[in-house]
Amino acid sequence: MKFIRKCKLFYLYDMKMEYKLLLSHLTLSVLAILLLTTLLYTNSAGILERKLLNSAEATSEKIILSLENIIQKYDNMTYSFSMMETVTDIYSHPGPDYDYSSIRKDRTDFENAMFSCIPVQIRNSVPDCDIRVYFQDSFPYFNNASRYFTYSSIEEEDWFKRVYSTYRQNRSSFFILSSQELSGEKSEDTPYMSIARVMPDKNYYPSPLAILRLDFPESYLNEAINPNNFDNALTFLVSDETNRLVSLSSASTESLYRELTLSRPVPDSDTLDSWHRYRLDGTDYFVIRQTLPSYPLTLITMLPSKSLLSEYYLHRNFTFLIGGILLVFCLFLSTVLAKTMSGRIIRLTSRMKQVKKGELISLPSSIIQGKDEIGELTSTYNYMIHAMEDLIEKEYLLGQETKNAELKILQAQINPHFLYNTLDMIQWFAEEGMLSQIEESVSSLATFYRLSLSNGKEFISLREEMEHVRSYIRLQKLRFPDTFLYEEELDEGLLDYLLPKTTLQPLVENAITHGLQESKRIPGHLLIKIEKEEGKNIRISILDDGAGMKNPPRTTPNGGTSRENSGHGFGIPNVSSRLTLLYGPGYGVVFEQNIPEGTIAIVRIPIPESV
Template sequence: MKIYQLFRKLIHSYFYEIRLQNKLLLAFLSMSLLLLGIFSSVIISHVSSFAENQLLQSATETFQQTTASLENTFYSYEQISTGLANSYLFDDLMKQDMNQYTPGEITVIRQNFERSVFASVQNHVNSTSYEVDVKIFFNDDFHYFNNRTRYFSLENYLSAPWASSITQQYSKSRRGFYILPEDLLTEVEPGNFSMARVVVDKKYYPHILALLRIDMPRKYLDQMITSTVFDNTLSAVINQDLNVLACSNTTLNSLLPDLISNYDLWKLPTKTWNEITLGHEKYLLRIVTIPHYKLMHFSLVPQKSLYSDLYRIRSFLLLSVFLTLLLCIPLASLLSHSLVIRLQQVVNVMQQVKTGNPVPFQENIPHGSDEIGNLISSYNHMVEQMQLLMQQEYEYGTEIKNAELKALQAQVNPHFLYNTLDMIYWFAKENMVNEIETSVRSLSTFYRIGLSSGKEIITLRDELSQSKAYMAIWNLRLQDAIIYECKVDDTLLDCLIIKTTLQPIIENAVSHGIREKDIPTGRISINVWADFDDLLITIEDDGVGIDSETLTKLNTDVLIRESVGHGYGVHNVQSRLQLYYGSAYGLKFSSTIGKGTCVTIRIPKKTTE
């Protein structure tokens, strides 16, 4: 269950959390690794199989050539010995009465015999680099050549293992040529083997006249079977009695007893490589019999020697796959980057939509004609439409706000004008000339700036002048119950502001702040200062204040939008400021019950439109 959950987590992470470039990189590498794995597996399998077959075929050919060479060697000596046995030299020699000859004449006869008998043997022997000794064991009837160096009495050796074996086999099979292993040659120096020929009476074959024996070093055969394709290979020649005639690798002689005791070699298949196990090692065994001489030639190859070449080939292929995979990494990274870079640019540009400032792709960025290029073209078309709609919305919104402002002015101004004119009337009745002058001048300034020849943007100087005139009229009505203060740096007076921004806020401060107090007197302070590239204006009063719930609604524009009358004017100010300057600008309310309210206006600091 945990493994399943982990697997699902990894899948979810891959599809929904990892960056697209990393996904593509992983996908490319995974596909490359999969394809390389399949390709390399197939190639390694086929190459290994082919190489194994080739190596075994080469080993088989070498093995067969060695066997043929062995057989030819034995056959050549057999032919030589057969030629000698059939040459009647022995018959003629044995028929002569040596008593008729002097010792000198016997010496001449022996020399002639040796010249005739050993000439062909010696010529063949001289073609090798090994010392070959030829011995003749005469029947005891012929004792003149019994010098115990080259000529011997057969009767003295009939009890020897080799002679006994030959006479017994000859009596049964009448086979004339024998190959004798080292084990039977007790009187011969170690490290030799022999080939023997039975010389018989032509008139009576069961009668043995002599035994011709050719002795030579065993290393002659050992070297002959040493040729092999693989390292640590053991080749050997044995007879039907499992006596070893030759062995190619003396260091591996210890394997022969185990091999001979554990496997019936004469019954194993001879046309294929047999898999066997000796100790804890696995071997391949190839057997060829030489029936004419009742010999067996076999070759024992350790599988690790065979597979060492295959391992080298496999290691080379795996290294090639690894290097190819390393090459695939930068290629996959480059390919994934080329696919993702434009998508990343699309994402970066689209992020700006969240800020309310959608921008199209730049012309210097290649678009292309693929799916990503189509996406970029569609995005650019969408941005153009959005910008057009936003411009239209701005224009419509401006027109609506201007209409709302004019409606507000049409709603407020008659009431304000009526109250002001009524106040002037009473001043006139009381012959209050100075108050009449102040009220008329303030009323004129208020409406002159409010009209502003139809302009919506005026200087801060004019906006503050209109607010001062508005407060002057209020104080005439309230008999100077409100102290009006304004602090502003002269360098900021030329900054631009939407007209009739301060008046609705001041009206709320008077009507709902100061006049709600038990003693309707108070103070209204206006402060203006620069905050980097912005202009901050605070209108602060010491009225009754606003409770926290209402304050929260004011700051979220909820109460402003739901209000009517005076609240409608504040909402209009907030809407016009944000529509004209953006959502980062507008009104901010702060208040304390019983101490007053402060409204902060943030607008860009500009001196030109």
């Protein structure tokens, strides 16, 4: 227990002051918001479920009322037509003397009467609406297999058998026919349904004179029962007489209706009495059945439980949003208070971290407020920064003077080293009596020192440095004829950049003396390449295929090179040290193994940014 308490104390000690203040301010606010959100989440689901089911039931009742009006409209129209005296009089005309002119007149009167009961505007409101009339076989005069048909042409159809038999049994004269009952008649892809009206014979009721059928697309009634104000709600209109689907809001849900007819409701005491819960195809549904008052039809409404609770989820998310806004507001207010209390400490700590990185930045005078302990710390910090800046400036000036002196000493070491080697070579020519070689050597040596002195300039162009190297190579070829071949691969666009003079000659001397001359291969090869690297560097490579370097100079901490019994003299370390002093770490001389034999000396210098 003590160990746990100790760990908690260490954790609090390590926590920043701003976070401690935020934690203390936010604890009560967060607890209150979480408690309120939990209560709303657990108690509002049932209330909203009942509210939404009542709303869905009211919507279904409106759909039933709308269906009643639609069907009543067609019921009244077909009834008024079937009872018109003009129509019944026409049926009494057939006889042996019924000629063609009488048939044409009666057909015209019949259609005028029919269309007077079914107005044009109503027929046009339903696309592809069609009217058909079926007569007894004793009245064949209107039969044209287009609008007028005889009973014998449809006596095998299921719908005709049902209409005819039902009328004879109970004198029902109005029928709603589903697309399933009419599936064998039309070949069109569009499903359709019909309203049928039996036209009775006033003299002998058991035998109807004709049957009027009004056909219209099934989608017309499907749209009428679609509950647009409920997402994912499904509706089915079922005939009580045949238990067949008359209409449905979505054609893809017919299989779901079949599963419903074979299922039993799930016991649910919380659901309203008029609603029942079913589990169909792995999904819970709320189902209600409502019967049309005037017609043998039942409307079945199904609501997926997930869709039913979408409004609840919206309400819950709104509650969470309000809670989140309150939480953000509390966080903002707590942050302002915490920063007001701890702002000066945070600024002082931040500047101290910058001092660790080498950035000496004092605090503005506007931040130094108050005479408390924090104000004293801030004033002392600024005093320390100003004192350190003065000390660093003095050290920098002293370092610049030391650096210039070191450069001059290093360059003075290089020139005597080369002069010694060259005079040794000329002495050897003199001993051998090689006068023409002595003359060429002296000329090349004069060119070499003319470029080496360069009128006192410390920096010369790469073009002049290459001429300096060529004069040295001519001297070496005079001393060791036919021992090596020399090549150049130069980027002409880089030859006007400057570098410290006498940079490349010691490296070329090293390649010839300790590489090519110690190799058994004759002639050897010497190659100088000048190219631009990625970024802003110039790469100068001196390649030889000589004996290679058994103990290559290694890079020192200051970017120069050191040697241990390598026998390469002090020219190479001096060159690398000069470049590192001038350009900084990352620049100087490095060595790599040439493949298959030999050494590569690589010099890197930066391209000036102003170029």
